[in-house]
Amino acid sequence: MSAAAVAVGTLAVEARGLEHLYTGRRGLPAVSFALEAPGVAAVTGANGSGKSTLLRLLAGLLRPTAGRALVTVAGREVPPAARRAVLGFVSPELAFYEEFSCAENLAFVAEARGLRERRTAALAALDRVGLGARAGDRVAALSSGMRQRLRLAFAVLHRPPLLLLDEPGSHLDEEGRRLVERIVEEESRAGLVVIATNETRESGLAARRIELRGRGLGHPA
Amino acid sequence: MPHDGSSSVAAVWAILRKECRSEWRTRYGLNAALLFAVTTLTGVSFAVGRLPDRTDLLAALLWVVLLFAALASLAHAFVREVEGHTLTLLRLVASPTAIALGKLLFNLLFLAVLEAVTVPLFLLLMGGPPVRWGPFLLILGLGSVALAVTTTLVGAVVSQARGRGALFAAVSLPLLMVVLAAGVSGLRAQWDGNPIGAEARILLAYIAVVLGASVLLYDHLWED
Numbered sequence: 001m002s003a004a005a006v007a008v009g010t011l012a013v014e015a016r017g018l019e020h021l022y023t024g025r026r027g028l029p030a031v032s033f034a035l036e037a038p039g040v041a042a043v044t045g046a047n048g049s050g051k052s053t054l055l056r057l058l059a060g061l062l063r064p065t066a067g068r069a070l071v072t073v074a075g076r077e078v079p080p081a082a083r084r085a086v087l088g089f090v091s092p093e094l095a096f097y098e099e100f101s102c103a104e105n106l107a108f109v110a111e112a113r114g115l116r117e118r119r120t121a122a123l124a125a126l127d128r129v130g131l132g133a134r135a136g137d138r139v140a141a142l143s144s145g146m147r148q149r150l151r152l153a154f155a156v157l158h159r160p161p162l163l164l165l166d167e168p169g170s171h172l173d174e175e176g177r178r179l180v181e182r183i184v185e186e187e188s189r190a191g192l193v194v195i196a197t198n199e200t201r202e203s204g205l206a207a208r209r210i211e212l213r214g215r216g217l218g219h220p221a
Numbered sequence: 222m223p224h225d226g227s228s229s230v231a232a233v234w235a236i237l238r239k240e241c242r243s244e245w246r247t248r249y250g251l252n253a254a255l256l257f258a259v260t261t262l263t264g265v266s267f268a269v270g271r272l273p274d275r276t277d278l279l280a281a282l283l284w285v286v287l288l289f290a291a292l293a294s295l296a297h298a299f300v301r302e303v304e305g306h307t308l309t310l311l312r313l314v315a316s317p318t319a320i321a322l323g324k325l326l327f328n329l330l331f332l333a334v335l336e337a338v339t340v341p342l343f344l345l346l347m348g349g350p351p352v353r354w355g356p357f358l359l360i361l362g363l364g365s366v367a368l369a370v371t372t373t374l375v376g377a378v379v380s381q382a383r384g385r386g387a388l389f390a391a392v393s394l395p396l397l398m399v400v401l402a403a404g405v406s407g408l409r410a411q412w413d414g415n416p417i418g419a420e421a422r423i424l425l426a427y428i429a430v431v432l433g434a435s436v437l438l439y440d441h442l443w444e445d
Contacts, residue, residue, distance in 0.1 A: 095306035111235035
């Protein structure tokens, strides 16, 4: 389901008393909010306050210890197991297959997502993030900034209506940061973009801010 | 970007193709497995020669060689994703069940390639009574499927645990004993000219149970 396929304003994200505990420490203190597309929201807070955990919970990659994370399209809930179809995700921990080229990695993703014309989709996504000329290079040969661009290409490959971006500007140069701003601006016209960041430039892109007031650094539960 | 409406099948197929391409590029498992199988068979052949009338030893030796040659690679199907930090990417593009089925199909293909080299070499070096190809291939095939479903399931379950190597051995040992016992008994029976129905049924039932448990378990993996 692409951003274009979801009518403006029909995608919504809601947290109801959402909380997560890792073994022996608090990953995310209870938080509640509601967001609707189109738009941009920033999640801010101290290191360890739970920004990345919140995005993983919204993506369905983590199960909440308490509360609920809801993603709805046209009023119908998208269960966590099916959320991958409506979201794009960028995170510093997202890694690719080093033995494959950029294009091969994204073509695999496109194939697994059931996209038609996977090679074309992969190359278009790489062009969009400025990696078109490096499409044939193996991931092992990429710099950290190029890997971050590849993460952005991975997130927008299937044109999802929900983008969850965890520190999207990390490792990027000035041109890369402008690329992030452009992607956020374009994708938020129809969809919802949630950015976890402590960079004022990135949080400044958002009309709405969710500030996590946990005690940080994974405070013991 | 439109979907073709069969994303689960597409995901399984994509993961199978990805595994094959990755193995072809890295030769992570196949070279080591073939090296183990060939050197073991050659070594045993030098030491004891041909064993034309020891069907008990022949059956045990073939399964032990196949099991140990394949085990390292089969067990690492998921560990490679965890250690390469690519599991998050996989989870973002496919369901746990699709991931596991793709890995299972690759493990079956891996075993088939390994057996295509190992079994003819085994029969050439070790001798033995004439093979009854129907029963022989049936037991070998069912045993291979049982081996693959077991190692795929256990590998998926322990992949994110600390001490996963020890855990894999501890969990898979009792399960693999059933496969080994039925596989060895079945191969011996086919060489001795006896029926293999009981062994085939045990392996079929085992596959059905483990596959059923897998389908129930896979979608609950890696949630925390």
